[in-house]
Amino acid sequence: MLQDRSPFVRLFGRYLREQGLPVTNQREVIASMIFSSDDHLSVDDIDRELSSSGEKIGKATIYRTLDLLVKSKLAASHDFGEGFKRYEHRLSREPIHQHLICLNCGQVLEFQSPDLSRIEDYISSQHGFKPARHKLEIYGLCKKCLGSGIDLKPEGLACPIEDI
Amino acid sequence: MLQDRSPFVRLFGRYLREQGLPVTNQREVIASMIFSSDDHLSVDDIDRELSSSGEKIGKATIYRTLDLLVKSKLAASHDFGEGFKRYEHRLSREPIHQHLICLNCGQVLEFQSPDLSRIEDYISSQHGFKPARHKLEIYGLCKKCLGSGIDLKPEGLACPIEDI
DNA sequence: GTCCATGCAAACCTTTTGCACTATA
């Protein structure tokens, strides 16, 4: 059971007012949907859920509102290589950019590793690079899919380099 | 100066024959372009370079050949969130999936961190996950852009969560 | 001669944009 997330919708309203932008019903509905779900939602997910709850909001408005949520830093967008983006709220203090992604069922699990920022700092300093954010994605098979006997098959050359 | 990469084109030819697929001139030209460059090439990069060297190869053929190169595991595709994919050869024995990406000029630097596989193994075991591959991307500003005084500005709420 | 690849154009999918209309403040 999720805690009440309506304060975050109000926070988004505050952001809009700060920017001199109108707080519309559509924006609040979409924000509320993002804040109420702990999943990574696609625009299509949102559109389908809006339709099934009787809301009539155009896709363009969904895209435009998601842009605002990302700009406000209350939400973040991800690209898991599916050909479209997914969006999630950023209610936790530290945004998590580390994911375990199942290649079979597409489930996304978040995790955090304190060691990772050490790696980020070290590598960056080695290259004179100023890091702003990072993204670690581990692709593989989740517990559930492993349990149902699914396996991944390699398909390329057995040993590309040594075989020349 | 790059070493001679034509053996890899022949290797790709071998892969095609193994699969019962014809080895065509277009496929060899595209493979050769991938193997001769150590950059991450977009389909557009390839198309432009083909045009300027007088080759007339359709975009569909480029896409289809890149698919084959990826299947053969002689090349890999990346999505850096630009809205299109980039391709690179995988001639190094261990494919590198760690990148420093400049948010200003788009330059991509590869790096390797031995500590990362430790993290991958540890996290995976914690979640009963079977890792197949990973991707670590650090976004920020490269040395060159930092040197020319570029900086990144945050734009969201100063402190989204505490401010409710 | 049989497949399969190629090139072109059309289709596709996600995302963006233009515009007439409506709602916010």
Added chain:
DNA sequence: TATAGTGCAAAAGGTTTGCATGGAC
């Protein structure tokens, strides 16, 4: 009432596909 948002449809941009032709084997 001024300004910006909304919805729709069209456009845009990357990628895929259908089909007639041409090339590999």
